[in-house]
Amino acid sequence: MLERILYTVLTVLMVFYFSINTVYLFILMFSVFEIRRSTKFRFTFNLNQAFRFRLLPPVSIILPAFNEEKTIVESVRSILFVRYPQYELLVVNDGSKDETLKTLIEAFNLIKTDYVFRRSVDTARVRGIYVSRVFKNIVVIDKENGGKADALNAGINVSRYPYFCAVDADTILGEDALAKLILPFVNDPDRTTAVGGIVRPANGAEISMGRLLAERLTKNLLVIIQSLEYARAFFLGRLGLASINSLLIISGAFGLFKKEDVLRVDGYKKKSIGEDMMLVVKLHKLKRKEKRSYRVAFVTDTVCWTEIPSTFRVLARQRVRWQMGLMESIFENGDMIMNPRYGVIGLFAMPFYILTEIVPPFFEIIGYAVLSVGIGTGVFSLYTLLRFFAITWGYSLLHTIYALVMESYGIGKKVRLFHFIIKLFASILESLFYRQINIWCKLKGFFQFFTHKREWGAMERTGFGEKTG
Amino acid sequence: MVIQEFFILLEGALFRITVGISAAVLLFFTLTLGFSWVGALKRRIRVRISRKIHASLIGYLLKETAPDCLHCSRQRRNAAIDAFSTVLSDIKGSGRARMKEAAVSLGLVGHVERRLGAALPSKRMRSSYMLGILGSRSNVPRLIRVLSDSNQKVVSAAIVALGEIRDEDSVSHLLRLYGTCSLSQAWLIAAILPFFGPGIYPHLKPLILDPAFPPSRTILLVKVVSGLRLTESLEVLQTLYKESDSLDVRINALLAIGKINDLFAVKTVIDALSDTEWQVRAIACNLIGEMAIKGAVDRLTSLLTDESWFVRKNAASALVQLGRIGVMGLINTLNGDDRYARDMVVQTLEEQGILERILRHLGGGDERRKETAYRVVRFLTRKGYRNYLENYRNHFPLIEDLLQQVG
Numbered sequence: 120m121l122e123r124i125l126y127t128v129l130t131v132l133m134v135f136y137f138s139i140n141t142v143y144l145f146i147l148m149f150s151v152f153e154i155r156r157s158t159k160f161r162f163t164f165n166l167n168q169a170f171r172f173r174l175l176p177p178v179s180i181i182l183p184a185f186n187e188e189k190t191i192v193e194s195v196r197s198i199l200f201v202r203y204p205q206y207e208l209l210v211v212n213d214g215s216k217d218e219t220l221k222t223l224i225e226a227f228n229l230i231k232t233d234y235v236f237r238r239s240v241d242t243a244r245v246r247g248i249y250v251s252r253v254f255k256n257i258v259v260i261d262k263e264n265g266g267k268a269d270a271l272n273a274g275i276n277v278s279r280y281p282y283f284c285a286v287d288a289d290t291i292l293g294e295d296a297l298a299k300l301i302l303p304f305v306n307d308p309d310r311t312t313a314v315g316g317i318v319r320p321a322n323g324a325e326i327s328m329g330r331l332l333a334e335r336l337t338k339n340l341l342v343i344i345q346s347l348e349y350a351r352a353f354f355l356g357r358l359g360l361a362s363i364n365s366l367l368i369i370s371g372a373f374g375l376f377k378k379e380d381v382l383r384v385d386g387y388k389k390k391s392i393g394e395d396m397m398l399v400v401k402l403h404k405l406k407r408k409e410k411r412s413y414r415v416a417f418v419t420d421t422v423c424w425t426e427i428p429s430t431f432r433v434l435a436r437q438r439v440r441w442q443m444g445l446m447e448s449i450f451e452n453g454d455m456i457m458n459p460r461y462g463v464i465g466l467f468a469m470p471f472y473i474l475t476e477i478v479p480p481f482f483e484i485i486g487y488a489v490l491s492v493g494i495g496t497g498v499f500s501l502y503t504l505l506r507f508f509a510i511t512w513g514y515s516l517l518h519t520i521y522a523l524v525m526e527s528y529g530i531g532k533k534v535r536l537f538h539f540i541i542k543l544f545a546s547i548l549e550s551l552f553y554r555q556i557n558i559w560c561k562l563k564g565f566f567q568f569f570t571h572k573r574e575w576g577a578m579e580r581t582g583f584g585e586k587t588g
Numbered sequence: 589m590v591i592q593e594f595f596i597l598l599e600g601a602l603f604r605i606t607v608g609i610s611a612a613v614l615l616f617f618t619l620t621l622g623f624s625w626v627g628a629l630k631r632r633i634r635v636r637i638s639r640k641i642h643a644s645l646i647g648y649l650l651k652e653t654a655p656d657c658l659h660c661s662r663q664r665r666n667a668a669i670d671a672f673s674t675v676l677s678d679i680k681g682s683g684r685a686r687m688k689e690a691a692v693s694l695g696l697v698g699h700v701e702r703r704l705g706a707a708l709p710s711k712r713m714r715s716s717y718m719l720g721i722l723g724s725r726s727n728v729p730r731l732i733r734v735l736s737d738s739n740q741k742v743v744s745a746a747i748v749a750l751g752e753i754r755d756e757d758s759v760s761h762l763l764r765l766y767g768t769c770s771l772s773q774a775w776l777i778a779a780i781l782p783f784f785g786p787g788i789y790p791h792l793k794p795l796i797l798d799p800a801f802p803p804s805r806t807i808l809l810v811k812v813v814s815g816l817r818l819t820e821s822l823e824v825l826q827t828l829y830k831e832s833d834s835l836d837v838r839i840n841a842l843l844a845i846g847k848i849n850d851l852f853a854v855k856t857v858i859d860a861l862s863d864t865e866w867q868v869r870a871i872a873c874n875l876i877g878e879m880a881i882k883g884a885v886d887r888l889t890s891l892l893t894d895e896s897w898f899v900r901k902n903a904a905s906a907l908v909q910l911g912r913i914g915v916m917g918l919i920n921t922l923n924g925d926d927r928y929a930r931d932m933v934v935q936t937l938e939e940q941g942i943l944e945r946i947l948r949h950l951g952g953g954d955e956r957r958k959e960t961a962y963r964v965v966r967f968l969t970r971k972g973y974r975n976y977l978e979n980y981r982n983h984f985p986l987i988e989d990l991l992q993q994v995g
Contacts, residue, residue, distance in 0.1 A: 133602050141609065159710035163717070163741055164748040167677050172751060172779040233935050235897040252941060306744070308772050506603040514609075 122498050128489045129499070132482055133510050139475055140514040146359030147521055153362040154419060154525065163306065166298055170204060175301050177205035178375070179283040181274030183267050185213040187288040190426070192226045196329025197291040199254065203298055207256045209274045214243070214264030223259050227251045234258070240272040240386035248277065267371070268387035268394035275378060275386050283381075285395075287372040289426045291321055291331050299421035300375050303414070310414045312380045312402050315361070315369035317353045320346045321424035331424050336538045341434065343545045344553045345427050350526040351519055354419075361417035365468035367403070367448070369415070371395035373423040380405070388451075393444015400448050400455075400464075407461045435560050442564025445476055450568075480561040483554075486511070512550045519546045637667040638674070645675045648690065649683050665699050672696060673721040688723045697724045704730055709739035716742060720749025728755040735765050744773055751780025759788050763795060771804065778808035782815030789818055796824055803834040810837065814844035822848055826856055839871050846875035854881055861887050866896035873899060877906030882913055889917045892929040900928065904936035915942060919960070922967035934973050943976070950986045965990050 169175055180198055184191050191210070198208050212220045223229060234248035243265030251257040262273050271285055282304060284297060296316060303311045323337025337343065360366045369376075374395065381387075384401040387394040399415060406413040428434035449456070449469060456473070458465040490507070493499035499507075523542055672691050676684060691697055700722065703715040716734055719727050731753070734746035747765075750758045759781070766777050781788055795801070796809050810828065813821045822845065829841035842860055845853045857879065860872035873891060876884045888910075891903035907914035918933045937943040946964050949957040968977055969991060981987055 130598055130602075134598070137602050137605070144609065163713070163744045165677065165717075168748060168752070172748070172776075172783070174776065174779050230938055232939055233897075233931060235901075250939060252939070305775070306741075306772055308775065309770070509607070510602060 121492075121496065125489055125493045125496075125498050128485060129493070129503070129507060132486050132489070133507060135478075135482055136511040136514070139479070140510075140518070142471065143355065143475075143515070143518050147355050147518060149359035149362040150355055150525065153358050153417075157419060166202075166295060169298065169305075170202075173204060174305055175204055175298060176282060176304065177207075177280040178203065178297060178301060179274070179278035179280045179378075180206055180208045180297070181211065181271055181278065181283055181285050182208065182288055182290075183211045183213055183270035183274065183285075184215065184219050184288040185264070185267070185270070186215045186217045186219060188215070188217045188219045188222045190289050191219055191222055193326070193329045194286075194288050194290060195223070195227065195257070197331075198286070198329075199257075200294060200330055201292050201297050202294050205280075206297070207258060207279060208254075209258050209260060209277055211260045211262065211270040211274045213262060213267070213270035220259070220261055224249065227257055227259075228253045229257075229259055234277070236277045239276055239382050241389070242269050242273040242276065245273060266390055266394075268391045268397075269389050271394065272386040272389070275381065278378065281378055282375060283378050284373070284375045285371060286423070287425060289321075290318075290372045291326065291329065291424045292373070293331070293422045293424075296373070296421045296423050297375075300373075300418055303416040303418065304375070304377070307414060310412055311416055312377050312406065312413050313369055313399060314375045314416045314418060315357060315366065316373045316375075316418050316421040316423060318349065318370050318372045319422055319424050320349060320427045322427055322429055324424060334424075336541060337429075339429050340545065340548070341431065341553075342427060342429055343542060344549050345434070347519055347523065347542060347546050347549060349427075351522040354525040355518060355522045357417050358419060360468065360471075361415065363463060363467075364414055365463050365471075366415045366417055367399055367464070367468050367472060368396045369399050369417075372425045376402075391444070391447060392440050393447050396444055396448040397451070400452050403464045403468075404452060404455060404461065407464060431556065435556070435563075438557060438560035439564040439567060442476070442561045443568045445472065446565065446568045449473060449477070476561070477565065480558045480565070483558050484562070516546060516550065519549070634667045634670065638671045641668050641671040642675065645671055645687065645690075649675070649679065649687065665696060668694065669696055669700065669718060673718060676721050676723070684723070691722050692724070697722055697727070700724075701727055701730065704734065709737075709742050712737065712739070713742045713745045716745040716749045720745075720752035723753055725753055725755055728753055728758055732758055732761045735761055740770065740773070743769070744776055747773060747776045747780065751776075751783055754784050756784065756787055759784055759791050763791055766795070766805070766809075767801070774805055774808055778812050781812045786816050786818055789813070789816060789821060793821075793824060796828065803832075803837050806832075806834075806837050807840045810840045810844050814840070814847050817847050819848060819850055822850070822852055826852075829856065829860075835865060835867060838865075839867055842868060842871055842875070846879060849879050854879065857881070858884055858887065861891060866894070866899055869894065870896065870898040870902045873902035873906045877902075877909030880910060882910055885910060885913055885917045888914070889921060892918075892921050892932060893924075893926045897932075900932045901936070904932050905940075908936060908940050908942060916960075918942075919964055919967070922964070922971060930971055930973075934968065934976060938976060944980065944983075947980055947984045947987065950984060950990070962990070 164172070164174065180201075182194060182198070184194075187194070195208065195210060210223060212223070229249035229251050231247045232250050234250070236248075243263040245260060245262045247261045249259040249261065251259075258277060260273050260277055262270065265273075274285075275283060282301065284300070286292065300314055300316045303314045319334070320337075320342055321331065322339065322342045323335045324331050325333040325335060357366055357368065371394065376398075380402055381398065384398070384405050386398075388397045388401075391397050402413075402415065428437050449472060452469070455461045455465045456469045490499070490504070494504070520543065523539070523546065672687065676687055676691075679687065697719070700715050700718045701724070703711050704719070704727075706712055706715070712734065716731060719731060728750065731746045731749050735743055735750075737743050737746065743765075747762065750762060762777050762781070766774055769777070781792075792809055792813060796806060796813065798806075801809075806828075810825070813825065825841045825845050825848075829838050829845060832838050832841065842857070845856050857872050857875045858881065860868050861876070861884070863869050863872065869891065873888060876888060885907065888903045888907050892900055894900050894903065904918060907918050910917075915937075918937065921929050921933050924930065934943075937946070943964070946961050949961040950965075952958060965977060965987065968974065974991065977987055977991065
């Protein structure tokens with residue numbers, strides 16, 4: 120009897136993982152084709168021509184900051200280095216308890232001004248607006264604490280331009296990142312509603328005066344493994360999903376949106392913990408309801424860097440929050456799931472996220488239990504175990520390796536072979552301890568979501584240029 | 589027992605499929621990796637060759653090397669084309685013309701030209717792009733034909749290429765396309781048209797007043813005309829400003845009028861200060877500052893009491909732009925009764941650093957300026973802006989005494 124149950128469960132698990140990994144395989148192929156397509160069709164004009172002919176529309180960059188005194192000046196500086204013809208930078212101080220505002224006032228010679236703006240989206244009270252005497256395109260909005268979504272909404276209210284780019288306070292933008300990110304809007308202004316870009320870990324990199332001088336591989340194994348995760352998420356998941364217009368997440372660290380569309384969905388959801396995903400899902404919902412042709416695009420050759428957790432404690436907090444954010448977006452838009460009215464989003468993208476992000480932790484726990492009992496009672500032979508791990512871990516390991524190859528060679532970026540090999544080894548280690556930590560965080564996030572303890576965990580900033588790894 | 593056998597069978601089948609797929613993925617992976625590495629190697633070789641050619645091109649450009657040395661690159665056309673496009677993107681003037689001649693003499697243009705008829709859209713697109721960079725005037729008719737290509741990205745590349753070449757023959761074709769193309773292509777056409785020079789205005793004139801165009805396209809054309817800054821376009825722009833139903837079109841027409849900056853344009857802009865729409869009044873204030881119409885100080889000063897914050901703000905900024913006479917207008921408003929106007933003046937004086945400059949005269953030798961500075965301090969203290977002055981205490985100790993004197 121026990122033998123039958125164990126085999127049944129094991130087979131169900133194998134079928135599940137096999138199906139999930141095969142879907143990933145298809146997404147991977149979409150990614151490959153998307154990269155090839157974008158490489159082939161990149162020659163409408165070069166950036167020099169874009170600047171000369173003034174092809175790039177003005178953009179408002181919104182940078183929400185909460186207790187970011189250590190990194191805020193570097194972040195603002197990094198944005199000032201961005202090569203873009205016309206932009207304004209709106210730094211939103213979301214009721215920081217530290218010296219964020221004072222640091223900004225001193226660094227950029229700010230003065231308080233009586234700035235008038237339309238309150239298109241409801242936000243917490245704005246205490247004051249500061250403009251810089253030195254940099255005419257810097258505006259600082261000081262407001263009462265209301266969360267990241269609320270801060271972004273305040274930025275949207277004050278912004279003047281038709282597109283806005285949301286960046287995190289710990290984000291460092293590449294020089295041409297914004298100019299490349301806007302291209303889908305230039306090429307297809309009617310349909311494009313949002314664009315995401317690639318985010319890489321800044322930990323270990325050489326950073327000076329807000330500019331990333333050289334990417335270096337950190338010695339922190341946790342960061343290396345997370346960098347693999349980022350590669351997988353961006354080069355496999357998001358790129359492939361974007362090619363079939365099913366992208367549900369545009370990273371809060373670097374995303375560009377059409378303001379008009381965002382205002383129509385009332386901006387970011389207040390008190391939301393997964394505000395970035397929630398916004399994209401709402402945009403999909405709006406466009407699908409209106410039955411209008413639209414596109415949520417993803418650009419591969421634009422890069423920004425962000426500080427990622429270097430300790431288990433901060434990592435756990437971040438992952439719990441991500442899981443809760445994901446569940447919030449899916450549960451609050453539950454009517455879209457398997458609803459033909461929402462096309463590929465309802466029939467594929469949302470079920471895909473449920474099956475790959477919410478369900479697997481439970482299956483994984485069951486798997487460990489079944490394997491323990493099976494090995495303990497001698498039901499499973501070594502051959503059975505090998506087959507099980509080949510289908511589950513082995514298959515997914517292939518995807519990781521492939522994502523790594525795409526990150527390293529697919530977009531023509533120079534990569535040191537040594538770094539590539541280190542990451543290959545790390546991808547094997549990932550299954551041995553990191554995967555289990557992730558499962559624990561996802562489960563915690565799952566239960567915490569239902570117990571309504573929804574809050575943002577604090578990300579402890581170490582400051583750019585300091586040793587993080 | 590049967591169920592268990594079924595599961596074992598299923599498990600075995602799954603494993604075999606997984607192994608099969610994994611093998612396929614591995615093969616795919618190995619092949620892609622192989623292709624990527626070969627591609628990277630090719631790129632490296634090409635970059636190395638390009639660098640050599642690049643160096644010889646720079647030498648040729650600086651007239652250090654004879655043009656003959658370029659003929660060594662004939663066999664390596666793709667690398668040569670890359671090098672030419674890089675150099676051509678970065679230079680202008682006579683050097684650019686010489687480089688273009690060299691590209692033609694090497695037969696590179698002919699090579700790119702042949703690819704314009706390739707079956708793959710990506711090749712047609714790259715060829716259009718390259719012909720634009722190489723500035724091949726002889727290929728304009730071919731590029732004009734590409735404007736009716738079935739692939740929209742190829743069409744966009746051809747538009748930009750024609751913009752690079754700037755041959756007047758292509759203007760009528762581009763404007764014909766303007767009426768029917770997508771918004772992004774209309775945007776591209778509008779972006780390149782000003783580079784053709786004032787000669788295109790007769791082509792644009794009938795289109796600007798065409799009621800068949802939606803406002804978004806009319807605005808793009810108005811921006812083109814604005815870039816040309818032609819006095820002869822004033823009449824059309826004034827008609828558009830006065831008669832258009834769209835506020836955006838009116839605002840853009842006014843901006844274009846402001847750029848012309850002649851006597852009639854000045855009159856239109858000053859009249860716009862009393863427009864019923866606040867957006868128009870606000871833009872007119874900005875224009876007066878930019879056009880430096882010093883005679884409009886009184887009108888701007890009266891707009892400091894406008895009902896719209898934006899108009900007040902722009903009027904104050906414009907007064908600062910007008911220089912001393914404008915700043916004096918602002919200072920006199922400090923003694924007025926309108927609190928909103930006073931707030932705006934104080935804010936602008938502080939924001940633009942004028943207050944700091946005025947206060948610096950407190951300890952100076954120029955009596956007239958000193959008197960102005962005293963007057964400002966008096967006004968600010970009496971009208972309830974003492975806190976602004978207190979911010980400057982550390983830099984200007986004299987303020988302390990003054991504040992005590994005024995009470």
